[in-house]
Amino acid sequence: MMAEETIDYVCPIKFEYRFDRNAAKHSQALTIRRALANAYAEKHQSKNKGAFEIESFELYPVPRAGNSGSEVFYLDIYHQGQQQPNRFVAKFQDVKSTKKEYVSSLRAKRAQMCSEVEYEVDEVNDVGIIICELARVAHHCEFRVFFLDLKNSDEQCASALSSILSNVGNQPNDQGERKNFVSDYEWYVDRKNQPLLRLDAIVRSGDDCQGLSLLAQGVKSHYDRMVADFDHQVLPYLVHGDLHARNLMVNSKNANQTELIDFGWVHDGHPAKDFVLMEATIKYQLLRELLRDIRPDRAENQHLSVEYFESFERFMCRRGMWLPEFEEYKQSENIEQYLREDQVQAVRRVYVCVAQIRQQARTALQRYISLAGTDKYSIEQHYFASLFLVVLGLSAMPEMDMIWTLIALNKIGDRIWNSPN
Ligand SMILES: Nc1ncnc2c1ncn2[C@@H]1O[C@H](COP(=O)(O)OP(=O)(O)O)[C@@H](O)[C@H]1O
Ligand SMILES: [Mg+2]
Numbered sequence: 001m002m003a004e005e006t007i008d009y010v011c012p013i014k015f016e017y018r019f020d021r022n023a024a025k026h027s028q029a030l031t032i033r034r035a036l037a038n039a040y041a042e043k044h045q046s047k048n049k050g051a052f053e054i055e056s057f058e059l060y061p062v063p064r065a066g067n068s069g070s071e072v073f074y075l076d077i078y079h080q081g082q083q084q085p086n087r088f089v090a091k092f093q094d095v096k097s098t099k100k101e102y103v104s105s106l107r108a109k110r111a112q113m114c115s116e117v118e119y120e121v122d123e124v125n126d127v128g129i130i131i132c133e134l135a136r137v138a139h140h141c142e143f144r145v146f147f148l149d150l151k152n153s154d155e156q157c158a159s160a161l162s163s164i165l166s167n168v169g170n171q172p173n174d175q176g177e178r179k180n181f182v183s184d185y186e187w188y189v190d191r192k193n194q195p196l197l198r199l200d201a202i203v204r205s206g207d208d209c210q211g212l213s214l215l216a217q218g219v220k221s222h223y224d225r226m227v228a229d230f231d232h233q234v235l236p237y238l239v240h241g242d243l244h245a246r247n248l249m250v251n252s253k254n255a256n257q258t259e260l261i262d263f264g265w266v267h268d269g270h271p272a273k274d275f276v277l278m279e280a281t282i283k284y285q286l287l288r289e290l291l292r293d294i295r296p297d298r299a300e301n302q303h304l305s306v307e308y309f310e311s312f313e314r315f316m317c318r319r320g321m322w323l324p325e326f327e328e329y330k331q332s333e334n335i336e337q338y339l340r341e342d343q344v345q346a347v348r349r350v351y352v353c354v355a356q357i358r359q360q361a362r363t364a365l366q367r368y369i370s371l372a373g374t375d376k377y378s379i380e381q382h383y384f385a386s387l388f389l390v391v392l393g394l395s396a397m398p399e400m401d402m403i404w405t406l407i408a409l410n411k412i413g414d415r416i417w418n419s420p421n
Helices: 021-048 096-109 141-149 155-167 195-202 207-229 273-294 308-320 325-332 341-372 379-394 402-414
Strands: 014-015 054-061 071-079 086-093 117-122 126-134 140-142 238-240 248-251 254-259 267-269
Touching: 014 021, 021 054, 021 086, 021 117, 021 126, 054 254, 071 096, 086 096, 117 379, 140 141, 140 207, 141 155, 141 248, 141 273, 155 248, 155 254, 155 273, 155 341, 195 207, 195 379, 207 379, 207 402, 273 341, 273 402, 308 402, 325 341, 379 402
Parallel strands: 014 054
Antiparallel strands: 054 071, 071 086, 086 126, 117 126, 140 248, 238 267, 248 254
């Protein structure tokens, strides 16, 4: 065990967190993280010479949904003579991810997407800390929380998206590296949880699971066709790169005030990325959570029939970037034949949000195509090809509904080659 008492800290650093059940491991993890926080405190102190002396640091965990591998804490810095602490967010992760996130955050900062970010690393123990300011939007909560709260209207959810997406996909970078379309999405497809290899595993299902095998084969052949035929050199744009429902903060009292956080994936790439990732999160992750939350009593089936989901996805593909009003969709597809009233309510929220995303993506992609000086592929093709690769990348994550993503990937794939079914 490391002797913590011998380290001379700039200020007391208090963690409200148990890193491990095992006392020795906990103490070791704590020492490593305290030392990192201390290194930051030293810098902070010397940078602000003459200002208030730091009195103490308090770190307490951000409640998390899912497991991203990083440990995120709110950090309160108390200064002598000040009543209220200054609030920051401190994130611990391995050294490689810390450095990568720091570099992309600097990029985001230059583009005025975020404010100050600092970092420290402990190479020996392979732990780093990133410290950034708390989101500035008042009463902020994650978009995910806002979306799942039925007290907020569907239109407010769409407004939150509209407010952030109007600033997305509009910063071209002529100097950026030009990549082929599929390589530009490599980061998304080549994931730790190996979505392509999982498809292979599903293709090799036995006789009893032929339906699943066919779905997986369909996705594979769309992917292979994209690799071989989708011949587009991407004109790079600045993208957030990880714009999902937990990286968008919303003012819970005013949905028009939003802010991005988590800049570890900021890079130059195809401008459709940020739109399609948000669409994918809403359709294959939040919808499932919403259906469950609407029926907390478990008295009714929380799941949509696959038949309905197929028809939903088919419609979304057929109507492409021009989704009509929800009422028109509801009538024309006669969705009440498949859904209970509470399910219609959940689907409406998802539909209204996706319609908003596509409307704004349309404008962004129109600009993109004219600036890139190519009309080889339509706006729809750019959008659906991006959606395909991003959904494929997400499809092996446990948060995603596997059946839905497999069905969707088949339909989206068909849509890219212009044969909506
Ligand atoms: N600057 C911030 N302001 C407010 N909350 C934040 C901020 N940064 C992170 N959080 C909270 O912590 C969560 C996880 O932080 P994030 O940087 O997204 O980590 P991860 O890389 O693990 O996704 C966010 O979803 C959000 O709830
Ligand atoms: Mg995040």
